Amino acid sequence: MYRRALVTGAISVAVAAAAPGTASPRKIGMSDVGRLQEKIAAIIASDHKRGGQRDIEQQAAALADTALNLQNSGSATQRVRSSLYATAAGFRSSAMWAAIDGRRFKEAIAHMREAQTLAELSGDQAIKFRIWSHAGTLYRHMGRPADAHAANDVARTLHITRRDPMFASLGMARQMAIQGVSHEVRSLPRIFDRAHEAMLRANPNDFRPVWLLAFWDEAELHSLALSAHLAAGDWPTAEYHAHRCLASLRPHMQRSRAIATSRLAQAQLAQGDADTATYTAMNVNSEAAIQHPRVSRMLQEFGAALRATAPGGVNARTWTEHTAAWRAPA
Structure with missing residues (x-):
């Protein structure tokens, strides 16, 4: 009897172990x-x-x-x-x-x-901010400034912007870029100053997500100011912010450097300095010029404006030859 009970118990344990859904679920942890x-x-x-x-x-x-x-x-x-x-x-x-x-x-x-x-x-407040802030940028690039304002306002009203001035700074800077598209020129310097002040007020030792630490600094603040003034048609101020941006960009910001350089060339050409503008545009990295859609589009617009300014001129010919070399087979 004892042996029969032992065997029966062993079989019961084996069946239970093999039954689906009875094994202990895996524990997922922070690691x-x-x-x-x-x-x-x-x-x-x-x-x-x-x-x-x-x-x-x-x-x-x-x-x-x-x-x-x-x-x-x-x-x-x-x-x-x-x-x-x-x-x-x-x-x-x-x-x-x-x-x-x-x-x-x-x-x-x-x-x-x-x-x-x-x-x-x-x-998570930080990721909510990132997504709504990106939404504002998306609508700005789509030419929908009212929607861009609304989306960026959602980001700016999250309580993380009151807790951490670094988030507040980015929210204000992106508002500045949106207002540039809306040609609200008079308010741009004031918003820039407020964004810069908030950035300086932020505690550098506070914990922040890697996506924010990787890009948000004075160079990017000047980059958004450059975008705002360029969209608003304030060419001299756009050029000023472009130089400030390029002087302080961190080495890993290669995409940002190509964008800022392309915008600088546009601002210089708009002021009638075709020689300097052509030289500036030729300094854009060829890989970014060919492969990055935003950079490619800006340089195409630059080339069209250059040819319209002085069709058949030396700068137009130089630019045409330069861009042809980008696409030449290795």
């Missing part, structure tokens, strides 16, 4: 989240080097899906789940930014909607 978040830095580095590329967008979107799949792979605390949603939202917002930078606006809107949902599920 799992941390390993996924380590990939954010690589996405951001690729963006600063060669932003706007479709493969960056696709990689970021795939990592967002990876974060969501991890949600469903086991049990987790509320803190871990919130962090996973924030991580997924961060990757999705990087995909959104790559699409904006590549002027793929339909795709950017789809990423934005997904990112907004994930950000709400996370409750």
Whole structure:
């Protein structure tokens, strides 16, 4: 009897172990989240080097899906789940930014909607700010300044902007760029000063997400001021901010350098200095000039304006030869 009971018990244990759904679920922890978040830095580095590329967008979107799949792979605390949603939202917002930078606006809107949902599920103020701030930039590039204002206002009213002046600074600077598109010239210097003051007031030792630390500084503040004054037709002030931006850009900001240089050339040409403008435009990195959609478009506009200013002139010929060399086979 004893032996029969022992065998029966052993079989029962084996059957229970083999039954589906009875095994203990995997425990997801912050270490799992941390390993996924380590990939954010690589996405951001690729963006600063060669932003706007479709493969960056696709990689970021795939990592967002990876974060969501991890949600469903086991049990987790509320803190871990919130962090996973924030991580997924961060990757999705990087995909959104790559699409904006590549002027793929339909795709950017789809990423934005997904990112907004994930950000709400996370409750993370920093990622909410990033997504709504990106939304303002998206609508600005689409020529919809009213929507850009509204989206950026959502970012600026989040309580993180009251807690950390660095976020407040970025929100004001992007408002400045939007008002430039709306030709609200008189308010631009005041907004610039307020954004700069907030940046200086921020505690450099406060914890901030890697996406903010990687780009937001005085150089980028001047870059947004350059964009604002260029859109508003204030060429001398645009040129001033371009020089300030280029003088302080960090070495890894290669995409930003190409954009600022292209805008500087436009501002110089608009002031009638075709010689200097042509020289400036020729300093844009050839890889960015060919592969980055925003840079390519600005340089095409520059070439058209240069030829309209002095058709058949030496600068127009020099520029035509220079751009032909970009596309020449190796």
